[in-house]
Amino acid sequence: MKPPEIGVTNRHVYNLPEAPISTLTVEQFVSDAQELTQLMRVRFHQDKIYVMGLSWGTILGTKLVQQYPDLYHAYIGTGQMVNTTENDRMSYEIALRTATERNDSGTADKLRRNGPPPYTGNGMAMKYAMYNNILFDIMGSARLEAVLLLAPQFAREYGLLDKVNFARGLVESFSVVYPQLQDLDFTTQASKLDVPVYFLVGRQDINAIASLVERYYNVLEAPHKELIWLESGHGASSEEVLDAMVNHVLTQATH
The missing domain is CATH 3.40.50.1820 (Alpha/Beta hydrolase fold, catalytic domain)
Structure with a gap:
């Protein structure tokens, strides 16, 4: 069965007004x-x-x-x-236990000061990134910062401005959207x-x-x-x- 025609063209898709991040x-x-x-x-x-x-x-x-x-x-x-909340708390505990076992007291102390998630407010993205970087290290994956900075550089569909704004946009939108998922x-x-x-x-x-x-x-x-x-x-x-x-x-x- 052929899908119904819809009144959207490429011109409309690529010229949509930018939504304020605070409204996401x-x-x-x-x-x-x-x-x-x-x-x-x-x-x-x-x-x-x-x-x-x-x-x-x-x-x-x-x-x-x-x-x-x-x-x-x-x-x-x-x-x-x-x-998300149960998952993040379990992940945080794995990261804290790993930092402690590795005798990385500086990281372990920072994790304890942050406390278990969920986080909100200023700096929340960095708090999530701190324990997630330990998890990605355990799994043998690249740090989040490397992914955020390097991944968009290889995306052919991204323009120069898109590549520059990729990480900033992700961090700012994360701080607005992720708290909506606590339940x-x-x-x-x-x-x-x-x-x-x-x-x-x-x-x-x-x-x-x-x-x-x-x-x-x-x-x-x-x-x-x-x-x-x-x-x-x-x-x-x-x-x-x-x-x-x-x-x-x-x-x-x-x-």
Whole structure:
């Protein structure tokens, strides 16, 4: 079935007025993602598309398929977030224990002064970054600062100004949007989804705690669901995503 035509053109997409960061909400992100879905349906002549989320994107992806199930073939989540406050406190404890075991008293003292999350207000992003950098080190990944500064430099779709503003925009929007997620708990708020669901879970993931994803999977009701374990940290590699799509998601779609 051909998707309905919608009155949005590339000119309209790229000339939208900039939303003040102070006005951003999770609901606005979900609404924007739904509009992007409509654009993709038209551009690629598809009635439904697949949606995949990574980390923060899993929060949007889960909410998206929950609110608009008729637009999606399936949902794939990697680095799946489930309960942000519980997850962050568990991650913080891992980081504090690791700093203590490494005899890094300076970092351990700073973590204790910050206290466990959630954080709000000035400097909250740096407090989250402090313990998350320890987690990424444990998982053998690059520090957050390296990702934020280097990743946009290789994005061909970004202009020079986009690359300069990437990190600043992320930090400022994080301080507004992330506190809105303190009460998030998908085990109760999204325990039923009307699309097939695939979780790609890294056994070594201590940023999105794997045990919480498994707990969510066990209570989740969906037309079809799979928990696909990976020997990785936070987020599947491109090879792992390809394998999951070919051997799980698309295989199931043809049945």
